[in-house]
Amino acid sequence: MSFRLGRILIRIHFLLPILGMIGFLFHMEDQIIPNLSAFALHEAGHMLSAKLWGAAIREIEITPLGGVMFVEGEEKCLPYQQFLIAFAGPFFSFLGCVLSAALYHSGAVSFLFAAHFARMSFLLCLFNLIPVLPLDGGRMARILLCRFFPHSFATRILTAAAFLIGFFLCGVTFFFAFEGRILLAPAFAGLYLIYAANIEGKQNTAGYITALIGRRQRLDNNEIILLEAVAASANMPVLSLLRSFSPGKYHVVYVLSPDGMEKQGVLEEKALCDAILNQKDATLGEIIEKSRAFHK
Numbered sequence: 429m430s431f432r433l434g435r436i437l438i439r440i441h442f443l444l445p446i447l448g449m450i451g452f453l454f455h456m457e458d459q460i461i462p463n464l465s466a467f468a469l470h471e472a473g474h475m476l477s478a479k480l481w482g483a484a485i486r487e488i489e490i491t492p493l494g495g496v497m498f499v500e501g502e503e504k505c506l507p508y509q510q511f512l513i514a515f516a517g518p519f520f521s522f523l524g525c526v527l528s529a530a531l532y533h534s535g536a537v538s539f540l541f542a543a544h545f546a547r548m549s550f551l552l553c554l555f556n557l558i559p560v561l562p563l564d565g566g567r568m569a570r571i572l573l574c575r576f577f578p579h580s581f582a583t584r585i586l587t588a589a590a591f592l593i594g595f596f597l598c599g600v601t602f603f604f605a606f607e608g609r610i611l612l613a614p615a616f617a618g619l620y621l622i623y624a625a626n627i628e629g630k631q632n633t634a635g636y637i638t639a640l641i642g643r644r645q646r647l648d649n650n651e652i653i654l655l656e657a658v659a660a661s662a663n664m665p666v667l668s669l670l671r672s673f674s675p676g677k678y679h680v681v682y683v684l685s686p687d688g689m690e691k692q693g694v695l696e697e698k699a700l701c702d703a704i705l706n707q708k709d710a711t712l713g714e715i716i717e718k719s720r721a722f723h724k
Contacts, residue, residue: 429445435484435486436475436484436485436486436487436488437486437487437488438487438488438490439487439488439489439490440490459544461541462541462542462544462545462548463544463545463548465545466521466524466545466548466549466552467490467548467552469520469521469523469524469527469549470517470518470520470521470524470549470552470556471485471488471497471517472520473516473517473518473519473520473521474497474499474513474514474516474517476516477512477513477515477516478499478502478513481505481509481510481512481513482505483499483502483505483509483513484499485497485498485499486498486499489627496562496624496627499513507571507574507575510567510571511568511571511572514564514565514567514568514571515564515568517552517556517564518552518553518556518557518564518565519553521549521550521552521553521556522549522550522553524545524546524549524552524553525546525549525550525553527545528542528543528545528546528549529542529546531545555617558593559586559589560586560587560589560590560593560621560625561583561586561587561589561590561625561628562587562590562624562625562627562628563590563621563624566586566587566589566590569582569586570582570583570586573585573586579673583628587625587628590621590622590624590625590628591621591622591625593618593621594617594618594619594620594621594622594625595618595622596618597614597615597617597618597621598614598615598618598619598622599618600614600615600618601614601615601618643677643678643697647678647698653677653678654677654678655677655678655679655680656673656677656678656679656680657679657680657681657682658673658679658680658681658682659681659682659683659684660681660682660683660684660712661683661684661685661686661688661712662683662684662685662686662692662711662712662713662716663686663711663712663713664711664712665709665710665711665712666700666703666710666711666712666715667709669681669700669712670700678696678697679696679697679700680694680695680696680697681694681695681696681700681712682694683695683712683713683716692713692716693716693719695712695715695716695719699715699719700715703715703718
């Protein structure tokens, strides 16, 4: 199930409406509505911040375990702007805790609504500050780590951490189940981390290609971009090379022979972009040979 809210595509997992109907049948609407309101406030923080810095939320996937957001144009933003886009969600959730008290004291909402809204806002703020991908805390941590490590390394470490914490939280639920206590919250949080980290892993390749195309568009618009020259073996697959690129920079690649003794050619990002769109599994040497054949 999906629909558009303006330009944003909202995808809803098929289980979510079913669980919502069950909740209303059991008269749990006093929890469902404030929880959804807290979630909407959190995402509104990301949307407003992204719009402020020229990026946009292109898709939000809502599952029974939580939401996953996809940002378009974020690669054009400076690191501190990307940090603020990620930080805006937890910050708005924190404001939601303050807002709930103000709404209750003004008489706009009941105590029960304010309590559930404040509780969910606090949990969203706290949970999303965990430094693992694709949570907001992980996105902020990746920006900081990229000052010292390659983007691909930071992404792999923070995604792997999400899997580990997810399995740990699921294990906590099973441990207490054997003790005769049922704690579902750790299991739901763990399953969400595993699911979201899996999506993050699948999005990595698409993210590299999107960033490449974004830098090409910036050049076409006569914008200035920092240049970085790198050297790589002709046997290296082009996607493996992309994982070592520094975010926000335009790259020129010197393609060397497998023994590293001879320069076989030079590739710019524009050529890499065209090659990926035609054959993403190609090696740098194959791209060089096709380029030479084309010019002949």
